[in-house]
Amino acid sequence: MNEGKSYVPPVGIGEVMRALGTGRVDASNHPDFAVGDAVTGVFGVQDYALSDGRGVTRVDEPRPVYLGTLGMTGFTAYFGLLDIGRPQPGQTVVVSGAAGAVGMVVGQIAKILGCRVVGIAGGPEKCRFLTEELGFDAAVDYRSPTFGGALREATPAGVDVYFDNVGGDVLDAVLTRLARGARIVICGAISQYNAEARPRGPSNYLSLLVNRASMQGMVVFDYAPRYPEALAALSGWMKEGKLQSREQVVSGLPTFPDRLGMLFRGENLGKLVLEV
């Protein structure tokens, strides 16, 4: 949203807030879309969207899962982990924001690939969810005063892949645990998005040198031509019962600003979806 260079243009003052959406076609002059078709696209935070059909995809039903695990956040997890993280069976994969939309898919794919998976999330309830419901090998609460020790204990052989959604102190803590040749995927840095000064960089970055490690940013839009591949893999795993999806659906268009804040307060589990 902020002014300045990013991977998408800032949302202009007075413009409709950008968001992915799913719904049904209400009226159509487009040959490829008929009234009643279920679609997904960048429809924005509004009751009705007007589209020329570009970037609009037809789906079977307007289900929230198409905004999460079988949509943009699932694709982010898939390409970030597989293309940049490149985990091998038996390696240790750590993911932060682990109980969120991207993170929960990252951890589950890593389990499917035969990795040891450690999730980092805020609070004991989310940590229990990761180990008991999603099958992560361990989960560590970054808000606990014993976070550093718990992370050390959960990663006895070091960290081969770190999928970072949060940046800040959590990134610094994981940097102290890298195994030789580790890959760090910079997917996001939610702890820094609201910083009024410049975002804080990692102070433990010399660990990259010592461990011959690499840190690389990724943006899901670069993989657009390969979305069908991700969709096929993710939906296949879901059908086989190997991948669970979680969406938290809240409602009320006027509540949007406060609902957005839920992401920054850690009040969501899985993909946060606003029903309008």
Ligand SMILES: NC(=O)c1ccc[n+]([C@@H]2O[C@H](COP(=O)([O-])OP(=O)(O)OC[C@H]3O[C@@H](n4cnc5c(N)ncnc54)[C@H](OP(=O)(O)O)[C@@H]3O)[C@@H](O)[C@H]2O)c1
């Ligand atoms: N690169 C790309 O192409 C791409 C695409 C999509 C998303 N992203 C990024 O991926 C990340 C996850 O996105 P998402 O949509 O899946 O959101 P999400 O993980 O569902 O929600 C955000 C989570 O971040 C955690 N969080 C908030 N403030 C934090 C802090 N100060 N320190 C540590 N954790 C904090 C909260 O969980 P806790 O309760 O655990 O704190 C919250 O639930 C974001 O950084 C987003 O910008 C990047």
